[in-house]
Amino acid sequence: MGKPKLFSIVSMDGGMRHHQLEAAACQSQSLPPPPPAGASSFCGISLVAAVCLFLVAAWSAIYCLRVVITSSNKDSLLLKLKGWISKEEKSRRHQLGDNARRPEPPGRGSGWWWSAVETLAFVAANGSGRGFYSFVHARHRRHGPPGFRTALFGATHVFVSSPDAARSLLAAEPAGFSKRYVRTAADLLGEHSLLCASHAAHRSLRRAVAPLFSARGATASFAAAFDALTLRLMRGWAASSSSGRRGAGSVVVLDAALGVTFEAICDTLVATLPRDAKRQLQGDVLAVTRAMLAFPLRLPGTRFHAGLRARKRIVEVLRLEIASRRRDGCLRQRGDHGGDDMDFLQSLLLRSQQQQQPDKDDEALLTDEQIIDNILTLIIAGQVTTATAITWMVKYLADSRDFQETLRSVQLQLAPKQDQDSLLTLQHLSSMELAYKTVKESLRMASIVSWFPRVALEDCQVAAATGFQINKGWIVNVDARSLHYDPTIYDNPTTFDPWRFNGEDTKPPYSFLVFGAGGRTCLGMNLAKIMMLIFLHRLVTTFRWEMADEDTSLEKWAMFPRLKNGCPIHLTPI
Numbered sequence: 001m002g003k004p005k006l007f008s009i010v011s012m013d014g015g016m017r018h019h020q021l022e023a024a025a026c027q028s029q030s031l032p033p034p035p036p037a038g039a040s041s042f043c044g045i046s047l048v049a050a051v052c053l054f055l056v057a058a059w060s061a062i063y064c065l066r067v068v069i070t071s072s073n074k075d076s077l078l079l080k081l082k083g084w085i086s087k088e089e090k091s092r093r094h095q096l097g098d099n100a101r102r103p104e105p106p107g108r109g110s111g112w113w114w115s116a117v118e119t120l121a122f123v124a125a126n127g128s129g130r131g132f133y134s135f136v137h138a139r140h141r142r143h144g145p146p147g148f149r150t151a152l153f154g155a156t157h158v159f160v161s162s163p164d165a166a167r168s169l170l171a172a173e174p175a176g177f178s179k180r181y182v183r184t185a186a187d188l189l190g191e192h193s194l195l196c197a198s199h200a201a202h203r204s205l206r207r208a209v210a211p212l213f214s215a216r217g218a219t220a221s222f223a224a225a226f227d228a229l230t231l232r233l234m235r236g237w238a239a240s241s242s243s244g245r246r247g248a249g250s251v252v253v254l255d256a257a258l259g260v261t262f263e264a265i266c267d268t269l270v271a272t273l274p275r276d277a278k279r280q281l282q283g284d285v286l287a288v289t290r291a292m293l294a295f296p297l298r299l300p301g302t303r304f305h306a307g308l309r310a311r312k313r314i315v316e317v318l319r320l321e322i323a324s325r326r327r328d329g330c331l332r333q334r335g336d337h338g339g340d341d342m343d344f345l346q347s348l349l350l351r352s353q354q355q356q357q358p359d360k361d362d363e364a365l366l367t368d369e370q371i372i373d374n375i376l377t378l379i380i381a382g383q384v385t386t387a388t389a390i391t392w393m394v395k396y397l398a399d400s401r402d403f404q405e406t407l408r409s410v411q412l413q414l415a416p417k418q419d420q421d422s423l424l425t426l427q428h429l430s431s432m433e434l435a436y437k438t439v440k441e442s443l444r445m446a447s448i449v450s451w452f453p454r455v456a457l458e459d460c461q462v463a464a465a466t467g468f469q470i471n472k473g474w475i476v477n478v479d480a481r482s483l484h485y486d487p488t489i490y491d492n493p494t495t496f497d498p499w500r501f502n503g504e505d506t507k508p509p510y511s512f513l514v515f516g517a518g519g520r521t522c523l524g525m526n527l528a529k530i531m532m533l534i535f536l537h538r539l540v541t542t543f544r545w546e547m548a549d550e551d552t553s554l555e556k557w558a559m560f561p562r563l564k565n566g567c568p569i570h571l572t573p574i
């Protein structure tokens with residue numbers, strides 16, 4: 001497709017990354033300016049005028065910078081500037097005729113001052129401890145379902161929260177919309193990342209990568225590997241809680257979950273990295289993740305710069321690994337046998353090598369650059385999301401002690417304590433119905449990816465029956481969190497109740513969007529569910545726990561909503 005790159009994607013967490021990036025940009029630009037020389041000699045009015053002028057100039061500068069940063073090419077840049085002047089929009093409306101149009105979403109979506117006000121409110125929400133979603137929630141309450149419109153960082157954003165609207169935006173590659181991304185995400189993850197590729201490139205990338213996730217053998221070995229890591233972790237916890245040391249028996253769940261998910265995902269993707277290289281990679285992945293939220297300044301000492309350098313090191317490690325596999329003939333040897341014990345890197349290299357043969361269809365052939373970008377993407381997309389989800393699950397169960405007890409007795413019957421040394425299999429996991437409902441309910445409540453941004457490629461409508469008129473260039477966000485908390489879909493939505501998933505699923509399609517839907521559905525959802533189930537089973541059959549700190553404020557500027565304190569718990573071995 002020859003469409004401008006701007007009109008393709010953000011990441012799976014892109015909405016948030018994007019907003020937070022921009023919010024971070026805004027925050028760092030709006031630090032109070034130093035007082036001008038001789039300010040004291042100004043009369044009050046001219047001081048106010050000067051401050052106003054400064055704010056106007058600063059805002060315009062931020063706006064222009066944002067246009068440049070988020071535009072992937074010349075066309076999109078021009079389009080944004082045109083949209084700003086809004087002449088194009090007016091003439092388009094005239095041509096279409098008002099009768100053909102549906103109502104526009106309630107709320108105001110343009111005007112630089114309005115954009116400034118809303119952006120500041122968004123920034124404030126991000127830095128408040130209530131989390132960035134509180135910005136959306138407040139407007140959702142003001143305007144009611146099925147959505148509203150606002151202006152952020154100079155762009156019109158629409159948030160929609162009906163299953164109907166979600167279907168029209170997420171169903172396999174809907175006409176008129178594309179996933180949205182910011183250029184800085186491509187700088188950090190690579191332009192070939194699944195999260196940043198254009199429509200057409202995305203299709204062939206996904207075709208190459210998706211089979212790795214559906215091979216049953218690969219899933220089974222992933223489950224066994226993750227279980228072994230979790231067992232080791234919890235034995236360590238058990239040992240320190242029984243040693244009676246001061247502070248023993250308390251752990252920070254988020255830290256532990258980040259460690260164990262990184263190890264498991266990394267081993268599945270590139271199994272052969274030496275321990276030191278893996279440790280270095282973990283630090284570098286963290287630096288890239290943190291850079292996603294930073295102002296994109298390429299100056300030494302900035303977070304963004306550190307992220308870019310970390311990316312360079314990651315690319316180098318993976319390049320060396322690929323070269324060494326080619327040099328040592330590993331591809332040839334393993335290629336003869338195939339098999340499920342291959343890591344993802346090996347499978348991708350092998351497939352590319354086989355497809356270079358003349359009789360093979362080379363559409364799904366991946367270059368080394370594409371492989372490297374997507375290995376990095378998978379680690380980043382998989383680690384923080386899953387660790388955050390595990391953390392919320394543990395918190396919800398700490399707050400629901402009765403349900404924790406019920407689940408414990410069910411899990412102990414399924415896999416008795418004396419069998420704790422043998423690793424869990426996929427059969428074990430598929431028999432854990434109540435634990436699975438607990439995972440689902442935790443994902444609903446946590447709504448880790450709160451909304452999914454799409455950009456309108458042309459004037460169109462969302463949800464033809466009840467929906468809104470959308471203009472070209474608007475960013476339309478599927479507000480998954482709001483759907484997950486809709487009382488007309490989920491009874492008592494703020495109550496943690498895994499039993500709600502009992503029996504036949506009577507919920508409307510597109511009302512449970514924890515992993516997205518359609519052509520961009522989460523590729524790692526089965527791995528994520530496996531990790532959550534195993535962590536839950538091992539924890540609930542080894543310990544009772546309660547929160548060690550009741551502070552429920554959220555981490556500021558986090559990529560996903562999560563507890564500021566990382567969820568510290570007190571453990572009691574059972």
Ligand code: HEM
Binds near residue numbers: 386516517521524
């Ligand atoms: C609980 C954990 C996870 C959650 C809540 C989650 C959520 C999501 C969501 C909502 C999307 C779609 C976003 C959109 O449509 O804009 C997505 C996409 C994606 N996820 Fe996940 N995810 C999780 C774990 C993982 C894991 C473990 C991996 C891989 C190891 C992974 C890899 C991906 C990739 C590659 C995409 C992009 C797919 C594409 O654009 O084709 N995710 N995820």
